[in-house]
Amino acid sequence: MSKSIKQLSDENIAQMVQSGKTNFFNILVKRYEAKMMRYAKKFLFNHNDIEDLVQEVFIKAYTNIQSFDASRKFSAWLYRIAHNEFINLIKKKGKEPVSFFDIDALLPHYASKEKADKDVNEKELRKMLDKCLNKINPKYREPIILYYFEDLSYKEIAGILHIPISTVGIRLKRGKKIMRSIYQKLDNRI
Amino acid sequence: MNNIFKKSSISKEIARKIENNQIKMHPKIYFVLKFILIVLIVLFFALFALYLISFIIFSLKVTGVWFLPKFGFGAIFIFFKSLPWLLILIAAILIIILELFVKHFSFAYRKPLIYSIAGIIILTLLGSFMISKTHLHSELFLRAGDGKLPMMGRFYKDFGSPKLSDVHHGIVSDITKDSFFLETAKGEILTIVINSTTYFNKSEDLKEGDKVVVLGKRNDNSVSAFKIRKTNDEFNIPREQRHK
Numbered sequence: 001m002s003k004s005i006k007q008l009s010d011e012n013i014a015q016m017v018q019s020g021k022t023n024f025f026n027i028l029v030k031r032y033e034a035k036m037m038r039y040a041k042k043f044l045f046n047h048n049d050i051e052d053l054v055q056e057v058f059i060k061a062y063t064n065i066q067s068f069d070a071s072r073k074f075s076a077w078l079y080r081i082a083h084n085e086f087i088n089l090i091k092k093k094g095k096e097p098v099s100f101f102d103i104d105a106l107l108p109h110y111a112s113k114e115k116a117d118k119d120v121n122e123k124e125l126r127k128m129l130d131k132c133l134n135k136i137n138p139k140y141r142e143p144i145i146l147y148y149f150e151d152l153s154y155k156e157i158a159g160i161l162h163i164p165i166s167t168v169g170i171r172l173k174r175g176k177k178i179m180r181s182i183y184q185k186l187d188n189r190i
Numbered sequence: 191m192n193n194i195f196k197k198s199s200i201s202k203e204i205a206r207k208i209e210n211n212q213i214k215m216h217p218k219i220y221f222v223l224k225f226i227l228i229v230l231i232v233l234f235f236a237l238f239a240l241y242l243i244s245f246i247i248f249s250l251k252v253t254g255v256w257f258l259p260k261f262g263f264g265a266i267f268i269f270f271k272s273l274p275w276l277l278i279l280i281a282a283i284l285i286i287i288l289e290l291f292v293k294h295f296s297f298a299y300r301k302p303l304i305y306s307i308a309g310i311i312i313l314t315l316l317g318s319f320m321i322s323k324t325h326l327h328s329e330l331f332l333r334a335g336d337g338k339l340p341m342m343g344r345f346y347k348d349f350g351s352p353k354l355s356d357v358h359h360g361i362v363s364d365i366t367k368d369s370f371f372l373e374t375a376k377g378e379i380l381t382i383v384i385n386s387t388t389y390f391n392k393s394e395d396l397k398e399g400d401k402v403v404v405l406g407k408r409n410d411n412s413v414s415a416f417k418i419r420k421t422n423d424e425f426n427i428p429r430e431q432r433h434k
Contacts, residue, residue, distance in 0.1 A: 022208050022215070029201040051200065058204050059213050067221040108302040162299040 140175030243318035254357030
C-alpha cells in the first residue's frame with residue numbers, strides 16, 4: 001500500500017482528495033512542506049512566522065483543492081498559492097516595496113535562453129546568492145529562488161508569477177546584475 | 191532534529207485540522223459560480239465600454255466635433271478642446287478595469303501585457319464603431335428629445351446638444367448661385383454664403399437633399415462658409431427627412 005502511494009503522482013493524489021479521500025492530503029503536505037519552507041525562508045528572510053505562513057499555504061490549498069485542474073501540475077498550483085500568500089505578507093508588513101504595476105511585464109523582451117543562464121560561473125553565483133539574495137527587491141529575488149533553489153523552468157516560473165516567459169528571463173538577468181554589483185561592493189569593503 | 195520536528199508539526203497540524211473539520215474544502219460549485227461571476231463582470235464592463243465609446247463617437251458626430259479634423263490643421267486645436275474628456279476618462283478607466291480582470295486569464299498573462307491592453311482597446315474601438323453605425327444612439331437621442339427616455343434622457347441631451355457655434359449641420363433645401371439654404375434639425379433655415387475663400391471639394395457637387403456640415407461664422411440666419419463637407423449622418427437633419 002505504502003509503495004503504491006509513493007508511486008502515485010501529486011495530481012493523482014490531489015484527485016483522490018477532490019473525490020473525498022481527504023486524509024490523502026497529508027501525503028501532499030509531506031511531499032511539499034520542505035520545499036515550501038525553503039521557498040518561504042529564502043523569500044521572506046526577515047520574517048519570523050514562516051512556519052505559520054507555510055501552514056496557511058497548505059490550508060489554502062486544501063480549501064481550494066476543488067479548483068485544481070488535475071491535467072496541470074500540482075506543484076505549480078501550490079507554488080502559485082504560496083506566491084500569493086508571501087506577496088500579501090510582504091505588502092502587509094510594508095518592509096519591502098512591491099510594485100502594483102510592473103513595466104517588465106508590460107513590454108515584450110528578448111530574454112536569453114534558459115540554458116545560457118545556468119552556464120554562468122556557478123561558484124560565483126552561489127557566493128552571490130548566499131550573501132546578496134536578501135538585499136535585492138522581491139520582484140527579482142523570487143524568480144531567482146524559484147530557478148536556482150527550486151529548480152523550476154522559466155515556463156513554470158512564468159505560470160506561478162503570472163508573467164510572460166520572457167519577463168522571467170529579464171528578471172533573472174537583472175536580479176543577478178544587481179546582486180553582482182552588491183557583491184562587488186561588499187568584496188571591495190573586505 | 192529540529193527540522194524534522196518542524197516538518198512533522200506542519201503535516202500533523204494540518205491532518206488534525208482536517209480531521210476535526212476545522213478547515214473545510216470549498217465545493218466545486220463555489221468555483222464554478224465564482225468563474226461565472228468573473229465572466230459576467232468582464233462582460234458587464236465590456237458592454238459598458240462598448241456602449242460608452244460608441245456614445246462618445248455619436249456625441250462627437252451630433253455636436254459637430256467629429257468633423258473638425260476634416261477641416262484641416264487649424265481645426266485640430268478646437269477638436270481637442272471640444273472632446274468630451276470626462277467620458278473619455280471613464281472609458282479609459284473601464285479599459286483599465288477590463289485589463290485588470292483579463293490579465294488573470296492565462297492567455298493574457300503569458301504574453302506581455304501590452305498585447306492584452308492593445309487587444310482590449312482595438313476590440314472595444316472596433317465594436318464601438320460598429321455600434322455607432324447602427325441607429326441605437328440616434329434613436330435614443332430622438333427619444334430623449336421627445337422626453338420619452340426617462341433615465342438616460344438627460345445624459346443624451348447634455349452630451350448630444352451642439353456645443354460648437356461655428357459648426358452647422360443640416361440638409362440642403364435649395365441652391366442659388368452663390369449660396370444655398372440649409373435646413374437644420376431644429377427646423378431653422380440658414381443661408382450658407384459661398385465665397386472665393388470657401389473650401390469645398392468640387393467633385394462633391396451639391397444638390398437638394400444632400401446632408402452637409404458647414405464650418406463658418408453665423409450672423410443671424412446667414413453663415414459665411416469657411417468649409418463645406420457632405421456627410422451621411424442622419425441625426426442632425428430634420429426628423430421628417432431621416433431614413434430617406
